[in-house]
Amino acid sequence: MRLGILSDIHANYEALGAVVEAFKGESIDRYYCLGDTVGYGGSPNECADLVRDLVVATILGNHDAAVAGRMDYSYYYEAARHALDLHAQLLSDENMRWLKGLPYQLKLDEIGVHLCHGSPVRLEEFEYIFAPEQARECLPLYDELGHITLIGHSHLCKVFALTPTTVEELPPIDFELQADRKYIVSVGSVGQPRDYDNRASYTVYDSDKKRFEFKRIEYDIETAADKVLRAKLERNFAHRLFIGV
Numbered sequence: 117m118r119l120g121i122l123s124d125i126h127a128n129y130e131a132l133g134a135v136v137e138a139f140k141g142e143s144i145d146r147y148y149c150l151g152d153t154v155g156y157g158g159s160p161n162e163c164a165d166l167v168r169d170l171v172v173a174t175i176l177g178n179h180d181a182a183v184a185g186r187m188d189y190s191y192y193y194e195a196a197r198h199a200l201d202l203h204a205q206l207l208s209d210e211n212m213r214w215l216k217g218l219p220y221q222l223k224l225d226e227i228g229v230h231l232c233h234g235s236p237v238r239l240e241e242f243e244y245i246f247a248p249e250q251a252r253e254c255l256p257l258y259d260e261l262g263h264i265t266l267i268g269h270s271h272l273c274k275v276f277a278l279t280p281t282t283v284e285e286l287p288p289i290d291f292e293l294q295a296d297r298k299y300i301v302s303v304g305s306v307g308q309p310r311d312y313d314n315r316a317s318y319t320v321y322d323s324d325k326k327r328f329e330f331k332r333i334e335y336d337i338e339t340a341a342d343k344v345l346r347a348k349l350e351r352n353f354a355h356r357l358f359i360g361v
Contacts, residue, residue, distance in 0.1 A: 117227060118143055121303050121319045123150035123268030125167065126179065127157030127203065128307025128357070129343075131316040132166055134335035135306050142320050142331075148222070150268035150303060151177025151233035154215070155196070156353045157307055158343025160203040164211040176218035177233045177268065178242040183207065184215035187240075195350035202347065227323040228263030236265055236300075244270050251276040251283045251300055264299045264321065264328065271305035273317060273330055293326040301328060307340075308353075314360035 120139045125132050139147070149171045154160040156179070167174060182189040182200045189200060207215070220239040221232040230236065235243040237253050245251050245267060254261065258280050273288035278298045293299060304317030315332035322329075341354035 117145045117323045119229070119321045119323065120144035120147040121150065121231075121266055121321060122147070122306050123233070123303050124152045124177070124271055124305035124307060125149070125157075125163050126152055126155050126305070126307040127160040127163050128316075128340050129157075129159035129162045129166070130336040130340040131307045132163050134333045135316050135318045136166065136170060138318065138331065138333045144320070147171040148231055148266075149174040150231055150266060151175040151218070152179045152268060153177070154183050154200075154203045154207070155179030156199050156344075156349070157340065158347045158349065159340075160206055161208055161211055163307075164207065164214065168211075168214060173222050173231075174214075174218055175222060175231050175233050175268075176215075176220050180215045180218060181242075184212065184218075186216065195353070199349050199353070202349070223262065225262065229321065229323065230262035230265040232265065232267055234267060234269040236261065236267075242269060245276070245300060245302060246270040246272050246274055248276065248283045248285050251278065251285075254278065254300060255281065255283070258298065261298050261300075263293060263326075264301060266319075266321070267300065267302050268305070270302050271308055271310035272302055273304040273311060274300075274302035275328075276300045288330055290327065290329045293328070299328075304330070308357065309360045312360045314358060 344354035
């Protein structure tokens with residue numbers, strides 16, 4: 117089975133549209149979203165509508181949780197809070213109900229795949245995994261992890277290979293899973309990449325071949341940025357799209 121995995125769209129409809137179009141050439145059987153459909157960008161409803169039409173299931177992200185009133189985000193910086201407040205006002209009743217019902221994780225045990233937004237440790241705290249030290253916190257859960265755990269949240273493409281006692285960071289390139297290791301893979305961001313590559317990030321996992329692939333696609337950044345500015349959101353949310361940070 118070929119899975120199309122995407123994450124951290126952040127209300128960037130132009131990036132999401134480019135990714136959906138690119139997926140059409142990948143012979144995908146099922147699509148999954150790892151969260152943060154909303155936040156930062158100018159098209160929260162349009163992105164929520166498209167994700168709901170596309171995917172089998174979506175995981176709750178921290179921005180989704182904030183907009184849906186499922187977490188305290190008073191400690192977020194002012195510009196991020198403003199975007200979340202605005203999106204909460206703009207979302208349709210249907211899309212708000214959807215966010216309110218999203219799960220923190222999904223386990224596809226039949227194919228050895230687990231999905232969550234941040235670290236599988238303390239799911240409701242949305243902790244990051246972008247370094248081996250953070251991945252090492254998952255070792256006590258080793259027996260409970262899937263063969264591959266797919267996450268978002270950091271907006272970075274990262275690969276960590278685990279044994280019961282070790283963690284090794286691997287380069288974020290296409291790879292085949294080894295039977296005697298488990299993997300935590302951060303799939304990058306559709307709508308706000310932060311690895312200095314401004315192309316939208318999306319991924320494919322073939323559960324039969326045990327092969328994971330990273331993909332990038334260019335999109336209309338100018339239009340996406342203009343929507344941020346017209347929504348009177350933080351200007352940096354628009355500017356960072358051009359430099360991928």
